[in-house]
Structures are given as C-alpha cells and as structure tokens.
Amino acid sequence: MINSKCTTRILILRSIAILISQTVVSAQSTTDMISTTGFVLDECAIDNITCEVNAVCTVTNGSITCDCIEGYQGNGTACSDTDECVNGTDVCNWKSTCKNLLGSYACECDIGYTGNGTLCEDIDECSKGLDNCDVNAICINNDGSFNCICETGYTGNGTSCDDIEECSDGSDNCDADADCGNTDGSFTCVCKTGYTGNGTTCKDLDECSTGSDSCDVNANCVNTVGSFICACKTGYSGNGVTCTDIEECSNGSDNCDANADCGNTDGSFTCVCKTGYTGNGTTCKGNLLFSLNPETAVGPIRECCNGEFRDRTTDT
Known part of the structure; x- marks a missing residue:
C-alpha cells in the first residue's frame, strides 16, 4: 500500500513536468511563428518603456534606448527644442x-531680396516700380535696397522733391x-531789350x-548802352521818332539878309538877294546903276552931269 505522502509528491512532480513540457512547446511555437510570419515583437511596448513625446524608442542588440528626434536635444526621456538659429546649424x-x-x-529673405531663404x-x-521715389527724382538700385535722388532743379530727400527757385535764391x-x-x-535767361546773346552772356545791341x-x-540815331537816342536833324523838329x-x-529863324528873299526847303531854306x-543871300549889297542909296552902293559912285558920267567927289 502506497503512503499518501508519496502519492502527493508524485502528483506534484507530474504537474511540474507537464508545465515544463508546455513552456518548451510554447517557446518553440513562438520561435516558429517569428520565423514563418516575420512578425517582430515591440519590446519597447512589452517592457513598457516610456520615451519623451519628441523621442523615439529603438532596440539595438537587445538593448532598448530613447533618442530625441531631429530638432530636439536631450537624453530621450526629456527633450528640448534645438535653436538652430542660435547655434549656427541652420x-x-x-x-x-x-x-x-x-x-x-525657417529662413526668410530680408527686405529687398527674394527667394526661398536658403537662396x-x-x-x-x-x-519693377516698387520704389517710392518722387516723380522728380532718380531711382538708383543697390544691393538689397535703392536710393532716391532729386533731379537737377529740385531739392528734397528723394521721396519728396520741390522745385528750386533759382532766380530768387x-x-x-x-x-x-x-x-x-x-x-x-x-530756369530761363533772356537778354533784356537793347542787348543780344544767349541769356548767360549778353552784349549791347547797336540798334x-x-x-x-x-x-x-x-533823325540821327545815336547808340547807347542797352538803348539808343533819336535826334531830329537840323531843319526838323520833333521827338526823333x-x-x-x-x-x-515863316518863323523868322532864317539868317537871310534884309534885301534877300527866303525860300523854305525840306529841312532847310535858301536866301537869294533881291x-x-x-x-550870298545872307549878305546883299546894292548894284551901282540901280542903287538909290549911296550907303549900299558898290564901288565908286558916278553921277550924271550935262549928259556925262563922272565920279562924284566929296566936293560940293
């Protein structure tokens, strides 16, 4: 008769043998499943490894690690943003x-440039007409910008240009x-009346x-600096024009002798002895034969006596 204690031990040993047998079968089945289906177990999930949200879990040679993704830095369980602009990795x-x-x-081209930021x-x-120069200014392009320069004759900062009053200043x-x-x-330069030239150089005009x-x-024309004078000729009167x-x-301005006839002419007069x-008209003397006035007779005075002419003497 078998002891009850021995029976209990036998049952325990049988259970252990069955469990070991099932574990070996299970392990062999798992290996067969991996080799036949290609399915890989997610060990990160199985082992409940928790990486940072900006990190990835990787298994290498049976070792599980967490690595921060590109753009972040840290140990994988803690990741912070990488500032590429500051560290110069951009x-x-x-x-x-x-x-x-x-x-x-992100790369953004500066004002005055165009492109994708890396170019x-x-x-x-x-x-392109993108400048803000005044209509009276010249636009000059330069690298990344432009300059506005007021045209000749205008003054200002280029975006606002005003006319220069050259004549007044x-x-x-x-x-x-x-x-x-x-x-x-x-501005324009025009020579004044009485002068000739291009305006920047003017000389007297001899009208x-x-x-x-x-x-x-x-009338006689007499040139003066910048003008002229008109003077009526002798024998004429007026303002010259x-x-x-x-x-x-008729006005008594002649110089004819009293015994002469004055005759007017255009611009003058004539004197003719009567x-x-x-x-000559301005001086007239009486003829001998016709003179009744001994004071105006010319030459020796002859008088008639008894049908003969003889020189009159002063004797009486």
Missing part, C-alpha cells in the same frame, strides 16, 4: 533671417543784363547799325 542665406520653430527653423537674390525695385547763371525766369525744375531803331528818316520840317522863313542886290 542653412539660411546671409541675406535672410533665421526664425526658430519648435523642432525646426536670396536682390530685388530691383527701380525697374541767386543760383542762376543769367547775365547781369538778362531777365531770369523760373520754370519747373529749371543804329542793325537798323532795329525806330528813329524818323529825318517823328520829325517835321521847320518853316524857317533884284538890284548882289551877295
């Missing part, structure tokens, strides 16, 4: 601005004998020699 163009983002960064080219604001180059006239962005005077045909004949005979007188 690839932004030198003409762009680096802006840090969570886990990454930036200058924008020609002048040719004395910056013109007109001759002293020229009139300065302001125009939009410039008398060029025939541009207004003197009467019976208009001259009329002087009636010397009949019985000889001379």
Whole structure:
C-alpha cells in the first residue's frame, strides 16, 4: 500500500513536468511563428518603456534606448527644442533671417531680396516700380535696397522733391543784363531789350547799325548802352521818332539878309538877294546903276552931269 505522502509528491512532480513540457512547446511555437510570419515583437511596448513625446524608442542588440528626434536635444526621456538659429546649424542665406520653430527653423529673405531663404537674390525695385521715389527724382538700385535722388532743379530727400527757385535764391547763371525766369525744375535767361546773346552772356545791341531803331528818316540815331537816342536833324523838329520840317522863313529863324528873299526847303531854306542886290543871300549889297542909296552902293559912285558920267567927289 502506497503512503499518501508519496502519492502527493508524485502528483506534484507530474504537474511540474507537464508545465515544463508546455513552456518548451510554447517557446518553440513562438520561435516558429517569428520565423514563418516575420512578425517582430515591440519590446519597447512589452517592457513598457516610456520615451519623451519628441523621442523615439529603438532596440539595438537587445538593448532598448530613447533618442530625441531631429530638432530636439536631450537624453530621450526629456527633450528640448534645438535653436538652430542660435547655434549656427541652420542653412539660411546671409541675406535672410533665421526664425526658430519648435523642432525646426525657417529662413526668410530680408527686405529687398527674394527667394526661398536658403537662396536670396536682390530685388530691383527701380525697374519693377516698387520704389517710392518722387516723380522728380532718380531711382538708383543697390544691393538689397535703392536710393532716391532729386533731379537737377529740385531739392528734397528723394521721396519728396520741390522745385528750386533759382532766380530768387541767386543760383542762376543769367547775365547781369538778362531777365531770369523760373520754370519747373529749371530756369530761363533772356537778354533784356537793347542787348543780344544767349541769356548767360549778353552784349549791347547797336540798334543804329542793325537798323532795329525806330528813329524818323529825318533823325540821327545815336547808340547807347542797352538803348539808343533819336535826334531830329537840323531843319526838323520833333521827338526823333517823328520829325517835321521847320518853316524857317515863316518863323523868322532864317539868317537871310534884309534885301534877300527866303525860300523854305525840306529841312532847310535858301536866301537869294533881291533884284538890284548882289551877295550870298545872307549878305546883299546894292548894284551901282540901280542903287538909290549911296550907303549900299558898290564901288565908286558916278553921277550924271550935262549928259556925262563922272565920279562924284566929296566936293560940293
């Protein structure tokens, strides 16, 4: 008869043998399943490894690790953003601005440039009409920007240009004998009346020699600096622009002898000794035969006596 204690031991040993047998079968089945299906167990999940949200769990040679993803730094269980702009690991163009983002960064071309940030080219604001220069200014493009320069004749900062009053501020180059006239962005120089030239150089105009005077045909033209004078010729009266004949005979301005006849002519007069007188008209003497006045007789006085002529003597 078998002892009850022995029976109990036998049952325990049998259970252990069965459990070992099942474990071996289970392990063999698992190996067979991996080899036949290609299925890999997620050991990170099985072992309940907790990596940071910005990290990944990897198994290498049976070792499980947590690594921060690109753009983050740390031990895997704790990851912080990497500032590529600060540490210089960005690839932004030198003409762009680096802006840090969570886990990454962005490159933006600076004002005046265009591109994707890693490649930036200058924008020609002048040719594209993107400048803000005044309508009276010249736009000059430069690297990344532009300049506005007021055109000649204007003053300002380039974005606002005002006309320069050259005539009033004395910056013109007109001759002293020229009139300065302001125009939009410039000025004009015109020689004054009586002068000729291009305005920057003016010289006296000789109206008398060029025939541009207004003197009467019976007047003398006398040139002066910047002008001329008209003077009526002798025998005419007036202001020089208009001259009329002087009636010397009627106004008594002639110098004819009392025994002469005055005859007016255009611009003058004539003196002719009257009949019985000889001379140039301004001086007249009586003829011998016709003189009744011994004081005006010319030559020796002869008198008739008894049908004969003889010189009169002073004897009585």
